[in-house]
Amino acid sequence: MPSTTSNPPFDGAANLPTIPKRRHRVDSSPPAEYHHHHHQQPVPNSPPDPKRARSDQHPPAAMSAKVLGKRPEVIDLTCSGGGGGITSTLPKRPSAFQPHMGARKLVIKNLRQPTSTHAAGVDEYYARIKEELDAALTSIFAGRPTAQPMEHLYRGVENICRKGEAAELSEKLRARCxxxxxxxxxxxxxxxxxxxxxxxxxxxxxxxxxxxxxxxLLIIRWMYSYLDRSYLLINKSLPGINDMGISQFRKAVFGNRKGPADAAPGLRVLSAICQLVDFDRREDERFDSALLKDSVKMIRLFGVYGKAFEPMFLTASHNYFVGFAEERSVSYGLKDYINACERLLRREAERCDLYNFDSTTKRQLRGDAHRILIENYASKLLDSGSVAKLIEAGDFESMKALYDLLKLSNIQKRLKGPWEDYIRAAGTAIVSDITRGDEMVIRLLELRRILDTMIRDSFYRDEEFTYALREAFGHVVNDREILSVWKESTAKGTSKVGEMIAKYIDMLLRGGLKTLPKTLLADRQDRADAEKSGIASTGDEDAELDRQLDQGLELFRFIEGKATFEEFYKKDLARRLLMGRSASQDAERNMLSKLKSECGSSFTHNLEQMFKDQELAKDEMSSYKEWIAGTGRDKTHNGIDLNVSILSAAAWPTYPDFQVLLPQDVVTQIDAFDSYYKSKHTGRKLTWKHNLAHCLIKAKFNRGTKELAVSAFQAVVLVLFNDVDGPGNTGVLSFDQIKQATSLEEGILARTLQSLACAKVRVLTKHPKGRDVEKTDTFTVNKAFTHPLYRVKINQIQLRETPEENKETHVRVAADRQFETQAAIVRIMKSRKSMAHAQLVSEVINQTKSRGAVDPADIKMNIEKLIEKDYIEREGGEYVYLA
Structure with missing residues (x-):
């Protein structure tokens, strides 16, 4: 191309020369020798550069006119009008192009001179290209580099396709592969x-x-890229080179598309993959994870996974699961079988995910495993004896695994049967254990604690198991057959469990949390749940005590004989209030509010009156002391500070009277208060219960003075030694002398002396020494007594409640129950006037169920009593109320 001088800058107002709208072909074909003058030699077996490939992809010049077409004329782009160029039909106008040195012509010419073309040269070129392509395929199949550069081969393929022989080229490639x-x-x-x-x-x-x-195949795709992207892409009936290569390999190894033929090695390939999975299941060292992963990927690509491999694999897996279940079910216990099944299912799922098994395979595999391992062996998994061992051992992990295992087959609700069986069996064993009656409630709460924790941690708080727990506990604490073992110490219609719950709550309110085993205390999860629900953290001692009271009330809700609980709770509350033994007054009132919320105000009426009496007694004593101070009688008290608790006989339990001779100074103070109270409240009578009194006295020993907190009986005995411990006295009192001076019963006196002379704190000395007090013993003051504290509490040795006294309480409760039943019958008949027997019995049961269950036979007996008392009468088939 001729060189041109540099052009001046264009003027914005100038116009560029126009070119007539006439079509001309500009040909820049390479010379006949097809040399590459301006291209570097490509690297063999490397993919061609598309930009470079398109610049020199034309056939040689010696081609027919049909291929090359007509060559264009020489065009002078600088010609205007008719000057040496192509004549334009447009109107003439002056050129805006003004170079410095005048007008110059820009002429575009062919790069080579036209030569004569011959068909023989074209055929020779295409024949040589085809031979080169064939040789290149041979080298690729042999794993050698191609003799010709990859770009040269790529252009050859393009030229063949442009010639119109793409179909032949494609077929030849397919046949070679x-x-x-x-x-x-x-x-x-x-x-x-x-x-x-x-x-x-x-x-x-x-x-x-x-x-x-x-x-x-990748190298082949590079070489035949033009064929793949033009002819094969347009022709939808033919696969691309990559798809063709995959299909050909699959056909060679696996036969037709429907599955591997018997003669093809494909069956052995699929069998080998199943063997690899089996090696993994049995933890065989021959397992090769990389081989399995690559193999599954290969068969998925070939399309034989779903039709050929999956059925074979599922069949082999089914046989393995059957053998696994048969072997483990015989040789393994429930816990080991659960763990083995859980591990197997987890590994099967992980294998499917890790080695890219199809999701349908994973789903079918899981379903088959569930049927074989779980549903077919549900009798083993739900065996009551085996499940009971796991619950009893507190094996939360195994129970969780069992629940999860059953849930996979949606049969986890069937676990409720063995769950209830265990609770009833364990609860019955606890309630009917006469030898450990004092531990009944603690053992029941420990059982309940394990079961609640199991529901929380193993059963995901499944409400079904919570309901089953309540049903089973209700059966245990109310079943009359179970409670019949306590018939010697109870009465008909009373509940031993109610009595023991009352004593458990008494123990809590007296001693606090230190009386409980650690197994009943809240754990970290309980505290977290309490904080989430807005309750104070159970890490606080008061909050934990409140939680333990709630646990006791949970058992209380189950029992039907609530009257028994009320009677024993009333006795224990009175003792705590009178002796000042409550660990926390707030806990006492909190418990009272809980009972009121649970059973109503009628249940807690007397209990609330007991607290009111305590408050009124404080006011009464304040008034009495003001009166004493005003009259000047406080100077004659000889240092005695009297405090009296005035109790309502109807609200408080009945206590027996014990005869005792009090010191004269004390008697004087008692008479003064008695006179004051009767003068203030006419028509009232005071009955003094000295056995409930306690005193604080000062005692002088060789090593200092101490304050002794003792009971009234202990104080009466100690004061006697003031009269014998002086000049001319021996300071010795015999058992008979003490008995005569105090008028105490021998049993009470023996326990009192034993607490003073034989217990841990010994202010008296017994002669001769020993643990038991005999009638022949003598006693002196232990002047060498010492103690690190100034105030020393000496506990009275309490006589435990005898079976006769316990029985008497139950009998009293049963009698009160009969009176309550009769009162309910009268109330119903008074409002209804007449009722049939069945209706009356049903209504009585409904009205009295909050206080405990009543037998229909007992109701009938009370109806007969009311008929005898002329409250009701029979008329025909009904009862009629008599006004």
């Missing part, structure tokens, strides 16, 4: 490898040839 894969180089070697080896070796051989073929 098929011959290579089905021949001795691939299929032949695979068969040779498997002739004397196992299926795993065949799989390795197939996978190795597949990887080699994948690399070869």
């Amino acid at each position: 098929e011959a290579h894969l089905a021949g001795d180089e691939v299929l032949g070697r695979i068969k040779a490898d498997g002739a004397t080896a196992d299926d795993i070796t065949v799989l390795r051989s197939v996978l190795a040839h597949w990887k080699a073929w994948t690399a070869q």
